[in-house]
Amino acid sequence: MSVPSDIEVARAAKMRPVVEIGAKLGIPADALYSYGPNIAKLASGFVDGLGDRPDGKLILVTAITPTPAGEGKTTTTVGLGDGLNRIGKKAAICLREPSLGPCFGVKGGAAGGGYAQVVPMEQINLHFTGDFHAIGSAHNLLSALLDNHIYWGNALDIDTRRVTWRRVMDMNDRALRGIVTSLGGAANGFPREDGFDITVASEVMAIFCLAKDLKDLEARLGRIIVGHTRSRKPVTAKDLKADGPMTVLLKDAFMPNLVQTLENNPAFVHGGPFANIAHGCNSVMATKTALKLADYVVTEAGFGADLGAEKFFDIKCRKAGLKPVAAVIVATVRALKMHGGVAKEDLGRENVAALKKGLANLGRHIRNVGQFGVQAVVAINRFVADAEAELQAVGDYCAEHGVEAQVCTHWADGGAGAEDLARKVVALADGGHSQFRTLYDDDVPLWEKMRTIATSIYGADDVIADKQVRDQFVQYQKGGYGHFPICVAKTQYSFSTDPALKGAPSHHVVPVRELRLSAGAEFLVAVCGDIMTMPGLPKVPAANAIRLDSDGQVEGLF
């Protein structure tokens, strides 16, 4: 049997006009600012008017620690949304927007897969509604205003050695990681070291995804710290009068995007901050809007639950006042076997012993989600080669740990393959047993917040850092940022900071290398390892195979 590719499935989709999708949520046609027949932004006036409605129920889809075997968090989010609609619930999903740059590298698109996708996939993966371009423009306008200020006399006395605001581009381009700017003589300014990050790594992206409204957006943008003066005082975007024009550039982008799943159910795809130096969730704007319009809202968070779910709960939910009532932890037999020590090439063979070993990883994620007071169900994203004994072993393990497990086949079967999962999720969501709480309170000192995450979530014994880094914690604590949450940047491939440590490592220590302030996004990034904020392209980039075919259709994108 030949399996159609994701793009073939997507192209064969019978999309409905976006006004019909909006109508399922009671959105009037004139509140949709459409981008062609199948994509729309919600008009700001309409969104502003939703404030008094009751909220629907928020469900998080997260996952075990990722492996090269894949887990399927996005496909499960899509499948669960479709499954909920199939069992008669008014449900919507909230996803992150894909980044353009990586499409030309290794990974292809990011709009789900198989029969659990959002469409139109080509547009969503390419420029979509231009949100990321707007975010890049706003970011780079601040950069230009900063260097322009220095050029014309530097009235603020900015120390050009201490400029921390880099530039961005939505492209995998390693050549731009480290650059020297303003070369070529007096007319071009004062040379200094600089560099580019990929647009999704911009603090503007994090702010965009956390801001409650345009006013909050402008205020947060104004608080961005771009560098320091010679006398070590922070210089903000507001000092450079950049907050106004940046907000103008983001005004339209800020409205949530509405598209549909392959089964014509509503999907909000909006915002996409990096999951390491930012919090890795779709926009608060989209999530809150969806909650006003649907009874059940399913959303996802980047990486495994140690990073994604923790930040979703401790940053996004804390800041936006969201109260998730259920969580889905996605696992695959293949990935669990990898956590149990099986090499990728041997994943096709039944190996219950290795699987059982790997289940420790799932177990810790189950426990962790429980620490936030949110009831969970495990979704086993089934692959064809999975053996019954293996599936059974996962189910037994979950039962022992007090959660239900559900085998899902949404990749092959669409929403029908996630109906049972949907029923279990509804039972949890409607059961009223979740009592969401953050892991730590705002007033816990910064160093203690970091230690709490490391010990409670990562299973570490302690946190360590050089004196210089510990001093940073003290400085930010004293400087008025002690109430901010911590956003950990560490490898997503292990609970520890060593990507080779699979399963559920214990007795490790978490070294913090640096603490960075994101004053506009309102969190502190604890850097615990190498973090890459500008990817490169591989030797044979995906771009090589991307072109229009003779019918003008995109080929090679996935």
Add this chain to the structure above:
Amino acid sequence: MSVPSDIEVARAAKMRPVVEIGAKLGIPADALYSYGPNIAKLASGFVDGLGDRPDGKLILVTAITPTPAGEGKTTTTVGLGDGLNRIGKKAAICLREPSLGPCFGVKGGAAGGGYAQVVPMEQINLHFTGDFHAIGSAHNLLSALLDNHIYWGNALDIDTRRVTWRRVMDMNDRALRGIVTSLGGAANGFPREDGFDITVASEVMAIFCLAKDLKDLEARLGRIIVGHTRSRKPVTAKDLKADGPMTVLLKDAFMPNLVQTLENNPAFVHGGPFANIAHGCNSVMATKTALKLADYVVTEAGFGADLGAEKFFDIKCRKAGLKPVAAVIVATVRALKMHGGVAKEDLGRENVAALKKGLANLGRHIRNVGQFGVQAVVAINRFVADAEAELQAVGDYCAEHGVEAQVCTHWADGGAGAEDLARKVVALADGGHSQFRTLYDDDVPLWEKMRTIATSIYGADDVIADKQVRDQFVQYQKGGYGHFPICVAKTQYSFSTDPALKGAPSHHVVPVRELRLSAGAEFLVAVCGDIMTMPGLPKVPAANAIRLDSDGQVEGLF
């Protein structure tokens, strides 16, 4: 009497749904890919199906040599389009898209002014339909693929000292003019000199505006030369397999954008290449589409007629097989007085003597347009302070030179102020007396082409160049590019290469500093002076005043 600002006029406009605007041209609603209610792209299938229809009549709006007093080429294009519609003609206009970067510098928007504007002005001036972002992405993908190729072994043996393909950003950012990339160690590649141009200066933009269809677009993109090998062989985008993904990134942008004038008449706003290192006209795609849909199509070209009209005729019309039947030369009494030696602060005073002196500038533009076999009318874009005697003097001068002049008040009165101009244009267009011809044939040698432009259009005695530059002419002539037209990059403020020489200077010589090949755009750029491909921001940038007001409306943009 208080005069409303452009943005106030624009915001008070009673816009009609873009489907109604399309219907005026017989475009079915399902052929419009809308971006909100008032902006649409034409579907490619619809455009492809227009091939057999007869073409409407093409009218160029050009101008005298620009001065700080302003001429009003875009407002005249808009006013004439509205005037034609008012006198019962089926007319459309074709404009260039504004660039985002300059909005935050000095000039504000570029969508007309007064009661002769295209709307919705805020969107058109900000991200619009994302075309320039797509062009920037395509350009920078080629840059990334180039450095990535070098990084992974440089199989093509590209000489990193001879890479000519820079990067782009739609921002006025002088700090990016000259940079060194790939710093920071082995993982970031091989450091080399590089720089950024503003997106409108990209060869991708020029190609986008000259390509006939997506196939032609891909072929031209593939021919872009990015640098040379160690053995001095050109390396193309196709060698880097960049043509396919670049075309994919541009696929949607390539379709013409439809908006409306303040009087609800159709306006295509598409493409915007720099008028110095490129040809400065809107896209061939939009112009050809408009000609299939309207009986009269009015378009403009950048700068004065010596640059804009010459390139429109010799590059765009030649390459696209267009046959313009009439030209409008826009002049103002104020600008003519400046050409006659009056300082800007004295323009408010009647000065017929200076005006008469300045008319030599207009006279040469009239003669020049005649060299292309196109009949012209002079549009006097009236300002309140213009004296009757001054207007009369312009009219008399034009009559002596065999062309009609028409005073227009479209800025204050909209299309009603350009009805008489519209009647004169129709008389020329329908008279059948224009016999369009290019200034030189394809097979004239490159150096002779340059000399022909300089002597016939600029009034120069000759062209000079160093041996090195003359050798470039010989090399490109021998290298198979002898049939390309010449695209002159020189100051727009004088017929000569000295911006201080107003009026109609003679006996000057034109020094060519460099000849650059744009192999994909299919022209050679003769650089005759400093050309700036990345603007800077002024000491007090327009950005400082741009923000959302308390109603969420953009203020300070214009």
